[in-house]
Amino acid sequence: MSGRFFPQHEEQLAKLESRMKVLLSLLALSLSLALCNGACSTHPKESEMKNGKPVFPKGCVDPYNEKNHKLGDSWNTMNCLKCECKRKEVECCPRRKCKN
CATH class of the missing domain: 2.10.70.10 (Complement Module, domain 1)
Incomplete structure (x- = not known):
């Protein structure tokens, strides 16, 4: 046993994790742009x-x-x-x- 509960879902979890990282990065970029222009x-x-x-x-x-x-x-x-x-x-x- 490899120590993982659902080894058949590892690929799907990796894709989901990758998408979450992209979304988090886009959210951080959006917030920084809003804060920079918010003072105008x-x-x-x-x-x-x-x-x-x-x-x-x-x-x-x-x-x-x-x-x-x-x-x-x-x-x-x-x-x-x-x-x-x-x-x-x-x-x-x-x-x-x-x-x-």
Whole structure:
């Protein structure tokens, strides 16, 4: 006797164990991505309706100091955030290295 209760199921158990490891790895990756992006904030831009379609402004206003920025611009704020002017929103995320 080999000391195992169900030797005929060893292959199935090995496959199950392998799948569980993959799922656990994917779960860990998902959680780390969520935590990294969780600190970002988005500030939606107001749109106007023209011909039944939303039209967004061509620029952004910094939500922290009210300065204007062009679409596609990115800038650093005084409170260690990096903001980006996107088509529908301003997104601000913490900078990795920041000196206050």
